[in-house]
């Protein structure tokens with residue numbers, strides 16, 4: 001009775017549990033945020049890729065890449081994984097520590113870098129580059145938060161969450177992504193934005 005064939009393709013038990021946690025998280029969040037995202041009024045709005053293009057010229061929030069917490073790296077990958085199998089699997093290097101550089105467009109700059117209790121204006125776009133190491137010049141992945149119009153997602157601060165490939169040309173997933181909100185909810189007090197990478201000097205000058 002050697003039926004070894006039905007081994008999980010997922011890989012290690014560890015990665016399976018990471019996936020499980022992500023899935024549970026996504027499910028829990030889905031209950032809370034009805035996904036009745038009717039594709040209302042499809043106007044010829046600029047694409048996310050167009051909005052994000054040239055973000056490297058925007059104000060950089062952390063002057064040097066900040067370390068990303070490894071458990072965050074693993075779980076952050078789960079989200080796009082669930083929707084797009086082409087995204088690298090987190091079990092390749094479970095303990096690889098990544099770095100992040102965050103950019104904000106001028107609409108959100110003052111709030112991002114100067115306010116203790118930020119409430120971001122509509123049109124704010126925050127781009128987080130996920131970098132292999134401190135000196136990496138090409139990001140591996142971009143995650144984006146875009147402040148939409150009032151009523152877009154009232155229960156979660158009206159943010160649209162977007163995952164893009166490192167070039168910023170291909171959108172891997174976007175919308176009211178419950179699996180993103182699931183974690184960003186812990187920063188509800190600061191409008192769902194963590195700002196953990198903000199230099200201490202700026203934090204001290206918060207108004």
Ligand code: HEC
Pocket residue numbers: 067068069071072075076079080100102126127128143144145161162163177179180181182183184192193194195196197
């Ligand atoms: C498991 C927790 C977790 C999940 C899930 C998560 N994030 Fe984050 N996110 C973080 C943390 C922690 C930071 C702070 C920077 C860092 O260490 O990566 C962050 C930072 C960000 C930032 C920079 C703005 C900020 O809040 O500081 C963006 C943009 C972002 N995440 C987008 C996303 C998107 C899009 C998704 C869903 C695909 C997502 N995140 C899912 C934990 C998470």
